[in-house]
Amino acid sequence: AGANSAAERDVAHVLHPYTDHKAHRAKGPLIITGGKGVRVTDQNGREYIETVAGLWCAALGFNNERLVQAAADQMRKLPFYHAFTGRSHLPLIELAEMLVERAPVPMSKAFFANSGSEANDTALKMVWYMNNALGRPQKKKVISRIGGYHGVTIASASLTGLPVNHKLFDLPIAGILHTSRPHHYHHALPGESEEDFATRLASELEAMIVAEGPDTVAAFFAEPIMGAGGVIVPPATYFEKIQAVLRKYDVLLVADEVICGFGRTGNYWGSQTMGMQPDILTCAKALSSSYLPISAVLVNERVYEAMSEGASQIGTWGHGYTYSGHPVAAAVAVETLKIYDEMDIAAHAAEVGAVMQKRLRERVASHPLVGEVRGVGLIGAVELVEDKAEHRNFDPARKIAPRLVGIAENHGLILRALPNDSIAFSPPQIITAAEVEEMVERFGHALDDLSAQLKR
Numbered sequence: 001a002g003a004n005s006a007a008e009r010d011v012a013h014v015l016h017p018y019t020d021h022k023a024h025r026a027k028g029p030l031i032i033t034g035g036k037g038v039r040v041t042d043q044n045g046r047e048y049i050e051t052v053a054g055l056w057c058a059a060l061g062f063n064n065e066r067l068v069q070a071a072a073d074q075m076r077k078l079p080f081y082h083a084f085t086g087r088s089h090l091p092l093i094e095l096a097e098m099l100v101e102r103a104p105v106p107m108s109k110a111f112f113a114n115s116g117s118e119a120n121d122t123a124l125k126m127v128w129y130m131n132n133a134l135g136r137p138q139k140k141k142v143i144s145r146i147g148g149y150h151g152v153t154i155a156s157a158s159l160t161g162l163p164v165n166h167k168l169f170d171l172p173i174a175g176i177l178h179t180s181r182p183h184h185y186h187h188a189l190p191g192e193s194e195e196d197f198a199t200r201l202a203s204e205l206e207a208m209i210v211a212e213g214p215d216t217v218a219a220f221f222a223e224p225i226m227g228a229g230g231v232i233v234p235p236a237t238y239f240e241k242i243q244a245v246l247r248k249y250d251v252l253l254v255a256d257e258v259i260c261g262f263g264r265t266g267n268y269w270g271s272q273t274m275g276m277q278p279d280i281l282t283c284a285k286a287l288s289s290s291y292l293p294i295s296a297v298l299v300n301e302r303v304y305e306a307m308s309e310g311a312s313q314i315g316t317w318g319h320g321y322t323y324s325g326h327p328v329a330a331a332v333a334v335e336t337l338k339i340y341d342e343m344d345i346a347a348h349a350a351e352v353g354a355v356m357q358k359r360l361r362e363r364v365a366s367h368p369l370v371g372e373v374r375g376v377g378l379i380g381a382v383e384l385v386e387d388k389a390e391h392r393n394f395d396p397a398r399k400i401a402p403r404l405v406g407i408a409e410n411h412g413l414i415l416r417a418l419p420n421d422s423i424a425f426s427p428p429q430i431i432t433a434a435e436v437e438e439m440v441e442r443f444g445h446a447l448d449d450l451s452a453q454l455k456r
């Protein structure tokens, strides 16, 4: 690499998200220059299978020509218009219509933003506004889960339940509380069944609502399956029990479908897989296969009614982004949803996802370093442990999972490490069974290399 190599220019000028800056200066970036299907290529021409679709998002892979065409066409027709104060445009209308039609439960309206974080911020401001409109402004506390991931803006980072997003930022903000994460493998009591574990978590939630005062608790935010917090699939009856508590105290359910939406879990929505009936649903990422930034918030009639009544009583809902429903992003999302229909994305993900779940278990579940293999459909995780019997993780300071991520690059695999040394699997939804086999095989070899290194 010469004085002006891209790696050096990166280190000189780019401030990277979620990065240890000092380590980055020493190691430099992996620079991706192209992609095809589920694979990406670095600047040296090396190819990698993208096991997490970038950031759980490039559902149609890395070279879908129809999305390119949809963007170019819309750029020529109308590159920008907005949706404030009664203005509208056709991509916005078509996308809202398509989302409402595809919603897992009856929904009334769709609002647009540019990221998952903004969608969740928006959902929170809808809940607050709604309760103001209903004349109960004190009902504004929100409960989410430890390990949940909802974004990084001040409010969405507060909803997120990970220490890295809280501790150095004086978060969460007041009124955002966290209840336990439904991970049976780590948090069940000795001998406790999944069923009993779910019952206990629902009781814990109820106790929290009662202690706070039910008239002060407005909403519960949850991903159907926690993603960034470790791919935590809750017990089968968890959401049924949680929702019984929420209904009892008139607490809204907000489903964060930013990762689970659009076939990821083997149904069109994660809410369907986990039996959730949300009042509000947020989505992003695969909404446009991430070719352009766009997110959406769907609300049911009850929420919309309260919000539309609100304006006359308490003033306009003062919220919206310049790029809410950006026409080019919306046109790409519309084309994305059409492609999902044509390929029957949920059926495809269920079928290939079953292969992924099975092959991951066959290849690595009995591996001495593997504590748990979990997931459903095309989302999964392999958790590495120091003590298999005790379910005990390695000392985080040893950075075992990040080390595996490094080794995997040599096997042509881009991996993502999550908390508790868990490795995520969330490949583009277009992945084939043969590509799943190849991905799992490469992962198995990387894991064998890691064990060999640890024995040395």
Ligand code: PLP
Residues within 6 Å of the ligand: 055, 114, 115, 116, 117, 118, 120, 149, 150, 151, 152, 223, 227, 228, 256, 257, 258, 259, 284, 285
């Ligand atoms: N919600 C979930 C479930 C996510 O996984 C993410 C991002 O990974 C977000 C929200 C935040 O989305 P964004 O990074 O687009 O702000």
